[in-house]
Amino acid sequence: MKRPDGFDPAAGPRPERQTRPSASAPVDRAGVRAEPVAEQETDVIELDAARVRPKRSGAGAPSQSSGLKPASAGTSPKVAPSSKRRAKPATTTSPSATATLERPDEPEDEAFLTPREAAKLRRRHERQEIRRFTARKRGRHRAWVVAAAILGVLIVVSLAGAYSPLLAVRTIEVVGASRVNQAEITEALGDQLGRPLALVDAGAVKAVLVGYPLIASYSLEAQPPSTLVVRIVEREPVGVLQSGSVYTLVDAAGVTIERSDQPITGYPTLMVTGGPTSKGFVAAAAVIRALPTDLRARVASVSASTADDVTLTLVDSPAEVVWGSAEDSAEKALILAKTMAATDPSQVNQYDVSSPSAAIVR
Secondary structure (H helix, E strand, C coil): CCCCCCCCCCCCCCCCCCCCCCCCCCECCCCCECCCCCHHHHHHHHHHHHHCCCCCCCCCCCCCCCCCCCCCCCCCCCCCCCCCCCCCCCCCCCHHHHHHHHCCCCCCCHHHCCHHHHHHHHHHHHHHHHHHHCHHHHHHHHHHHHHHHHHHHHHHHHHHHHCCHHHECCEEEEECCCCCCHHHHHHHCHHHCCCEHHHCCHHHHHHHHCCCCCEEEEEEEEECCCEEEEEEEECCEEEEEEECCEEEEEECCCCEEEEECCCCCCCCEEEECCHHHCHHHHHHHHHHHHCCHHHHCCEEEEEECCCCCEEEEECCCCCEEEEECCCCHHHHHHHHHHHHHHCCHHHCCEEECCCCCCCEEC
């Protein structure tokens, strides 16, 4: 701590001072009578003034201790002529001196800043206000950026895995083939082996399967890590067309499924006028497809010369079934099944369900 001016370390301890008012108050040059100040109070003021850091040069503010004089051992101290206020009590410390001692690196009051420093401080405050008012918006942008980054990483990883040789085709599995040779199809699709599952040539697969007329439709399914599944839906036979001594098993579109010189059992015989392209054939095929499986197995033949005169014959009964057109075939099939269950087919000559609301049994 800096020692006050006039302090003599060699001198002995001073006797205890006594506060004694001056007999007569001195008068300064301006003719103003100064109030007497106690010696102890003056010493404290001088000590505080010595501790205060002087203001920076050029600030234009006078030093706070310029008006004080050091006190001597034998004389009574006097207040500076320019001072017109009574000094503070000894127990009170100057706020400016205390602030300077506790935080010496704290910047000066804004009144003593240069224009450049004041502008810099103002800009910093403006930036802080802008950041405070835009914090929520920046938070939303940050969330979108993070989500987009995660999505991008997932896409890159997915593409890298899909086109990687680790996911190449090593096995081809054919599902749903009963009439078609499964091993033959697998061998025909052998050029797809070694390709990544994502790069399987669907056009080449279609070109191979089109050569099998028994296949009505198909679908491809990739099962990682290395299996290509070919699901096949074969054509469904509806009946047999007889031409001389040749029997041809066809589906509802008239596509040949099987051809033989011997009668093909398990399917009704189609006796239609005009062949597979006629309206009678289309109506007869629609009626057969609408029959339940158990009732379809009891049909011996289906005849139709037009689209409105479809007639069925049964295997276990001499009765014939007058069906009419292919409209409401599902309802007609249900009524026929109930009527046959309620009667003895061997004692009936005809079931007429051409009008579903009024079935007739003869």
